Amino acid sequence: MSPVHLFAVIAICATLLNGCSDKASGGADRTGVICDPPEFTVTTEAENVIPSPGEITELDGPVLQIHEGVYMVRGFSNTFLVTSDEGSIVIDTSISFTGGAHEQALRPYVVEPLRYIILTHNHPDHTGGVEAWRGDDTTVEVLAQKEAVQFAHYQRRLDGIFRNRNSAQFSRLLNLPPLDFNPPDAPVVNDGGTILSTIQFERYFEFQLGNLTVQVVHTPGETPDHVSVWIPELRMAFPGDNFYISFPNLYTLRGTRHRPALDYVSSLDTVLSWRPEVVAPSHGDPVYGEVAIQERVGGYRNAISYIHDETVRGINAGKDVFTLMREVTLPPELQTVDTNELYGRIDWSVRGIYGGYVGWFDGNVSNMTATPPTAIHPEIVEMAGGVDAVAGRAAELAEAGDYEHALHLADMALNVDPNHVVALATRADSAAVLRDESINLNAQGWYHAAVREVESKLEE
Numbered sequence: 001m002s003p004v005h006l007f008a009v010i011a012i013c014a015t016l017l018n019g020c021s022d023k024a025s026g027g028a029d030r031t032g033v034i035c036d037p038p039e040f041t042v043t044t045e046a047e048n049v050i051p052s053p054g055e056i057t058e059l060d061g062p063v064l065q066i067h068e069g070v071y072m073v074r075g076f077s078n079t080f081l082v083t084s085d086e087g088s089i090v091i092d093t094s095i096s097f098t099g100g101a102h103e104q105a106l107r108p109y110v111v112e113p114l115r116y117i118i119l120t121h122n123h124p125d126h127t128g129g130v131e132a133w134r135g136d137d138t139t140v141e142v143l144a145q146k147e148a149v150q151f152a153h154y155q156r157r158l159d160g161i162f163r164n165r166n167s168a169q170f171s172r173l174l175n176l177p178p179l180d181f182n183p184p185d186a187p188v189v190n191d192g193g194t195i196l197s198t199i200q201f202e203r204y205f206e207f208q209l210g211n212l213t214v215q216v217v218h219t220p221g222e223t224p225d226h227v228s229v230w231i232p233e234l235r236m237a238f239p240g241d242n243f244y245i246s247f248p249n250l251y252t253l254r255g256t257r258h259r260p261a262l263d264y265v266s267s268l269d270t271v272l273s274w275r276p277e278v279v280a281p282s283h284g285d286p287v288y289g290e291v292a293i294q295e296r297v298g299g300y301r302n303a304i305s306y307i308h309d310e311t312v313r314g315i316n317a318g319k320d321v322f323t324l325m326r327e328v329t330l331p332p333e334l335q336t337v338d339t340n341e342l343y344g345r346i347d348w349s350v351r352g353i354y355g356g357y358v359g360w361f362d363g364n365v366s367n368m369t370a371t372p373p374t375a376i377h378p379e380i381v382e383m384a385g386g387v388d389a390v391a392g393r394a395a396e397l398a399e400a401g402d403y404e405h406a407l408h409l410a411d412m413a414l415n416v417d418p419n420h421v422v423a424l425a426t427r428a429d430s431a432a433v434l435r436d437e438s439i440n441l442n443a444q445g446w447y448h449a450a451v452r453e454v455e456s457k458l459e460e
């Protein structure tokens with residue numbers, strides 16, 4: 001649909017006002033209300049547009065004003081406060097250990113009543129301040145897309161592996177200590193997630209906030225429950241984590257299900273179709289200007305689409321996943337300030353797309369059974385002259401700067417002798433260099449955790 005066409009489509013669905021506005025939703029006991037209109041049209045043109053300031057203004061302490069009546073505190077994840085002449089909303093609440101500080105900084109700017117906390121998605125770096133904002137005040141509704149419920153259960157179900165992997169991935173960025181898996185006999189908890197939302201919707205939720213219209217749209221991408229917020233009077237969109245400081249993690253090493261690339265593409269198309277003049281992502285700073293937004297967010301969308309299509313082309317051509325991880329890269333015109341690999345990485349995303357589409361089997365019968373390639377490591381080590389020889393060769397490779405091969409060879413030695421000092425030292429040294437050479441925050445975390453693990457073993 002062209003922008004000109006969209007310009008003409010200015011309507012709020014009448015059914016919405018009966019079925020899914022806050023006016024119709026009842027009192028404070030609406031936990032779990034699923035509120036969804038059969039159809040909806042996002043308002044792309046408002047009557048009383050408030051001009052964008054085009055820049056951030058610093059206020060007291062960490063508080064930034066990013067639009068008329070819209071405030072932000074930067075953090076590992078940002079918290080936004082949107083005020084109108086008749087009340088306020090909060091969009092995302094940051095992570096638990098900063099959520100309270102964000103709330104305290106922003107609280108003086110709240111225009112009472114605080115009506116909604118909108119969670120762009122149910123990741124802990126966005127939900128950590130809900131308690132600080134809401135406290136015992138049950139008149140403050142917490143709004144989320146309905147998939148947030150299953151997503152919360154999923155995260156709780158797998159809390160043992162996620163706890164361990166989060167501690168590795170964020171060992172450096174958040175200085176997390178190593179955290180254990182669950183005990184082997186720990187019960188399986190399938191539906192034990194904490195449900196933060198008091199109102200859930202499926203595709204669309206809209207309400208009036210004084211002089212502002214707030215339109216919340218299901219835009220899956222980073223997570224299945226992901227939403228974006230659009231306020232036409234401000235010409236301002238909040239895309240959550242579907243657009244952030246780097247190429248996305250279409251797969252994240254801390255463990256996640258497939259994040260479908262085509263969901264990102266269509267969700268970013270949705271946001272772009274509103275022709276925002278301000279886009280405020282939950283990580284990083286706002287982007288100002290309709291042209292800049294179309295170019296930058298559009299370029300981001302195109303980069304994801306390109307990586308997806310090239311990976312699918314390779315999958316269909318019978319290429320293996322490691323070949324695709326090496327071969328699929330962005331062409332120069334899609335390498336922008338927004339598609340850097342500071343947080344997400346393209347090779348991991350390629351593997352994520354591959355695994356998301358075709359699963360674990362690589363088509364090789366050797367890999368079809370429970371006998372892994374590592375099962376023959378003792379055989380190879382013996383043929384190579386023993387574990388000292390293999391560890392020594394690993395150290396030579398590291399010395400020569402071939403750290404990735406050195407890690408594999410050290411692993412082979414350690415599979416035979418888990419306490420081999422040269423193999424352990426080579427593993428630690430290689431991981432330390434790769435950590436220090438990497439610009440990727442998550443890779444740094446994993447290498448750092450590997451170094452830490454080996455060092456604690458060597459100290460025993």
Ligand SMILES: [Zn+2]
Nearest residue numbers: 077123125241
């Ligand atoms: Zn986030």
